[in-house]
Amino acid sequence: MDVSEAEEVFPFDINPMYEGERIRKANLFAELGGQNKPSFELVLYEPDPEKIQDMVPPLIGPDLGEMEAGGAYAYAMIYKVYGKQIDKDLEAVIERRNHEYQGYIQGYMHLNQRAEIWVRISKEAVKKGLNSLKQIGRATIMLFKAELPFIEKMEATYITDEAEVVKRLAEAMKIYEARDVKSRGLHDEDVEEFYQCTLCQSFAPTNVCVVSPDRTALCGAMNWFDSRAAARIDPEGPNAPIPKGACLDAIGGEYAGVNEAAVRLSGGEYDSIKLHSFLERPHTSCGCFEVAGFYIPEVDGIGWIHRGSRVSDTPIGLPFSTIAGSVGGGRQVKGFLGIGIQYFYSPKFIQSDGGWRRVVWMASDLKERVKDAIPEEMRDKIATEKDVRDIESLREFLKRVDHPVVNGVVRAVDDVRITEGWGLKVAEAEAGAPTGAEAVVPAEGEPLKSIPLAQIMAAGFNSPIKIILKDADIHVGKIILKRRGEK
Ligand code: SF4
Numbered sequence: 001m002d003v004s005e006a007e008e009v010f011p012f013d014i015n016p017m018y019e020g021e022r023i024r025k026a027n028l029f030a031e032l033g034g035q036n037k038p039s040f041e042l043v044l045y046e047p048d049p050e051k052i053q054d055m056v057p058p059l060i061g062p063d064l065g066e067m068e069a070g071g072a073y074a075y076a077m078i079y080k081v082y083g084k085q086i087d088k089d090l091e092a093v094i095e096r097r098n099h100e101y102q103g104y105i106q107g108y109m110h111l112n113q114r115a116e117i118w119v120r121i122s123k124e125a126v127k128k129g130l131n132s133l134k135q136i137g138r139a140t141i142m143l144f145k146a147e148l149p150f151i152e153k154m155e156a157t158y159i160t161d162e163a164e165v166v167k168r169l170a171e172a173m174k175i176y177e178a179r180d181v182k183s184r185g186l187h188d189e190d191v192e193e194f195y196q197c198t199l200c201q202s203f204a205p206t207n208v209c210v211v212s213p214d215r216t217a218l219c220g221a222m223n224w225f226d227s228r229a230a231a232r233i234d235p236e237g238p239n240a241p242i243p244k245g246a247c248l249d250a251i252g253g254e255y256a257g258v259n260e261a262a263v264r265l266s267g268g269e270y271d272s273i274k275l276h277s278f279l280e281r282p283h284t285s286c287g288c289f290e291v292a293g294f295y296i297p298e299v300d301g302i303g304w305i306h307r308g309s310r311v312s313d314t315p316i317g318l319p320f321s322t323i324a325g326s327v328g329g330g331r332q333v334k335g336f337l338g339i340g341i342q343y344f345y346s347p348k349f350i351q352s353d354g355g356w357r358r359v360v361w362m363a364s365d366l367k368e369r370v371k372d373a374i375p376e377e378m379r380d381k382i383a384t385e386k387d388v389r390d391i392e393s394l395r396e397f398l399k400r401v402d403h404p405v406v407n408g409v410v411r412a413v414d415d416v417r418i419t420e421g422w423g424l425k426v427a428e429a430e431a432g433a434p435t436g437a438e439a440v441v442p443a444e445g446e447p448l449k450s451i452p453l454a455q456i457m458a459a460g461f462n463s464p465i466k467i468i469l470k471d472a473d474i475h476v477g478k479i480i481l482k483r484r485g486e487k
Contacts (some may be wrong), residue, residue: 010139011129012106019103020203023120030067032075034118035308038165041077041117042172043095046153049082054153056137061161063132064121074165075119075158076172077137079144082153089229092179093239094148096221099288100199101143108136112288113221114176115169116308133158150233180342183223186213188253188275188348193241195227196261204286204330206266208273210242210258214348215275219288220340252277252352270332277352278302279411282337287328289338291366293350294323297335298391299398300422301360301405302353306341311363311385315394344373354409354420360398361388398422 033039046052067073081094095113102110107125111118121130130136137156145151159165188194190213197209197217211217213224222230222239230239245257253275262270272281278293285292291306296316305311305320312319327336337350349355356378364384371379381401388394398406408419 008135008138008142010135012108012125012135012139014104014106014139014143016104016202018106019100021103021106021109023107023109023122027122027124029069029121029123029126030064031072032119032121032160033116034072034120036072037074038115038162038169039075039117039119040115040165040169040172041079041095041098041113042175043079043081043091043098044175045086045088045091046080046082046155049153052080052082052153053155054141056134056141056156056158059133060157060159060164063134063160064126065131067160069123073160074162075117075160076165076168077117077140078157078159078168080155080157081151083150084152085150085233087229089225090233092221092223092226093230093233094144094151096199096219096226097144097148098140100202101147102136102140103202104143105136105139112307113219115173116290133160148234179223179226180216180345183213183216183225183342184345186224188212188214188244191224191244193228193243194255194258195224195231195239196242196265197222197227198238198265200286200288200330201265204284204328206269206284207286207330208262208265208270208284209286210261210273210275210283211239212253212275214346215253215283216340216342216346218283218285218290218338218340218343220290220342223342249274249352252280253348254281266330273332274352276346276348276350278337278350278358279334279353282332282334284330284332285327285336285338286330287324289324289327290341291339291344292320292323292327293337293339294318294326295335296360296391296394298422299360299395299405300409300420301398301403302350302358303361304359304366305363306366306369309363310365313385314363315361315383315385315388315390317390341370344370349373352411354404354411357404357409358411360403360405361394395422 062073077098099110099113102108107122107130109120137158141154141156144154159168194210194212197211200207200209209217211222211224211227216223227239230237231241242261243257244255245260246255248254248256254272258275259272262273270284273283274281275283279295291304293302293304294314294316295302303314305314305323307320309320314323323336327333327338343349350358356375359378359382361383364386367382367384374382381403383394383397388397405422411418411420
């Protein structure tokens, strides 16, 4: 059927209000992709309009009517697009909108991007008449053409046959890789503008997504070239340029223009963002990041785990899903950070915090995936779940491999160099010169209640003490808000 001629009445509602709809297990008819099955989505530009059909070809693999209720299936969505104004640079831009538009479909939950997609179809939607993924394909094409009128023809091939998805996924990975490599030769200092992305503000209203040449989007789907192409074709769309303005901190990646954008985009919630910092006013994280980073105060280092990792636990005892809960929501969270996989390849990768010299742990499947991004001298110094199980064994590992955090990593805060490191603090404490965290460590046998609360709080992330208030009534007489550094 020619979609452009169709006036199809779908058995489901289509409305932006369904964006962010979650389908829980109790209401799950079928799961496509996600943790257990291969999946991807891909948009390909077709320059010859004769080679593209404006339609949804037959599905390859079982359709909804042939699926077992509660079953999990592989899933690929491959779109070919044609339009006189379209070129190859727009492929990734159009591809990222699949998440947005499919989110409008009631009873169809779409999460993530590229080879991480996770779709759930609700029992309710099936009961109402959703009986084929071709209906989803036709609704998706209709939405794309309504929202992006420069798309003149669009063909949607959906695949649920697992062997076919795996075969085509290998080709898709090469295409993603080629897009990523293209952006690695350009750096923040080479351009006058960065780009914002507001797509995720529908569920993370204070999210300030800034795409720069050295910091690809945390969802991994948009690099600087993609964002520029999106801004040109759709100037009123979500990817407006951000003039860089004055550089306020070259190491941390702080720019006056980005700070202005932070105020505007977050509704005043944030006034400063450092693009290449983990611990000091970091980039906000919505829910789409490919990788979650977490600070480990006990060793003064940083760990990373990615979405879809086979590793169930980190040395801090939390799985990806729990860490993701701490990172997401469009917040600037000191000690947690969401990034795109490509950011590991950036020469400015968390350079404000010491870069790779600050990384102490990675999930083994992530470490393997980005091993060519890791500087050779650090490859054997970063632990995985195969080396350590908890903080104690992580400490032992770091001492054994003589990890930089043991002797001190140079961190730059507002262009001031500070040498930090868990080993340094321990050495200072042993030498009787308590600093930061050690200042609040009770002596052997000293009860915790004798440590002043203010002292523990002042140590912040460096404090080795966790305060858990149970059954507490808290009365606050007065709250005084002060800017950082204000007396
Ligand atoms: S994570 Fe950022 S770049 Fe990616 S879609 Fe969301 S707002 Fe856009």
